[in-house]
Amino acid sequence: MQVNNVETLFQKTLQDSDLTAKQQAVLSVSLNLFAAQGFDRTSTSEIAQAAGVSEGTVFKQFKTKDGILRAIIDPVLDQVIPMAATEFMTEIDAAKITDFENFLSYVLEDRMTFALENQQQIKVFAQEIIRQPSLIQVLLNKVQTLITSKVGDIFRNFQASGQLVDWPVSQIARYIVGTIVSYVLPQILFQLDTNFDVKQASHDAAKFLARGLAPEK
Template sequence: MQVNNVEELFEKTLQESELTKKQQAVLSVSLNLFAEQGFDRTSTSEIAKQAGVSEGTVFKQFKTKDGILKALLDPMIEQVVPMAASEFLTEINTSQISDFEGFLTYAIKDRMVFALANRKQLKVFVQEIIRKPEITQGIADKLQRLIAGPMGDLLHQFQVNGQLVDWPVMRIARYIVGTLASYVVPQILMGIDANLDVEQASRDAAHFLVRGLAPEK
């Protein structure tokens, strides 16, 4: 997992798609504009102008303005919760991490990298979440199932191990996510400047969590 070159990750994914150069430009420009000024405040004509294509071209591939949004968010959404659940967790198991702090450090670093690599998409995504309550509910359900399911099982293992306090999994998950967010959210909202040392930050966060979540005497 490389922390570098995270910036161009989206561009590479673009180039591997079947889209023409112009359609790629539309997506790329749209992502930047949506992140900067919001979906509603970005007009399709502005997208066309900045992408150097005609107004018609914007709609040729993506049909509607919402279609562009979907094309931007769908690939990422599938990675947020599911990847956390499947690839990510199995990778955990295979690497035989039985150490809670090690697990936390790894998991937090992984999600930090993901968040930074998809900073703009996440910003757009958060906008959408706020705007559409039905989405919010859907996300909440998925999260709850994740915490109750695979993630819960994992945490439960650490509780049985005597490495994790005996609180409800929901409460534990809350603190983990909150701590992760305290590093990631400012990065997403602020923009470029942010030179977050991911290695250090994930170790710090894990350290704090391990202490706060240690079994009570």
């Protein structure tokens, strides 16, 4: 079972861009600082110093401090998410998993890994959402059309095969996402377990969800 490695995706974004080494340093350092201490608590001079460049250089490429933030978030929105989503859906299709609990286990592990490997970007993203809730709409819009029909189909398949309760898609998705979040969020915010067992966790959670979402007798 192959799992998305999105750690590479940020670096891939860096490499794909025609940014100089210094500009990449600026972006990379900004990601870490924004994640660690928040956008507002990070000054551009701090970024310059940490990146080992002059203050002018920080603005040469990204124009404004907000430009840096967008340079971090936009790829997530524009490329990472859709790409991941497509990849993800394709993989699911390819896997042709017919057992619902196995399906869940696969999905949970994949998404937990994704989240844990992109902690920094997610943290920055989360902070930004608090400030600008409309972001989540943008995100949803991008993923929704892509996923909805697909997910709907998948759910309907499992419902047809008598493995999934006949609730609205949104409700079922809510419980699944909520369960993922309940594992991942604490890990991201505070490093509780440094060696968090994704496999075990996704297995446990899949079992719980499969039963909670089983059709009523």
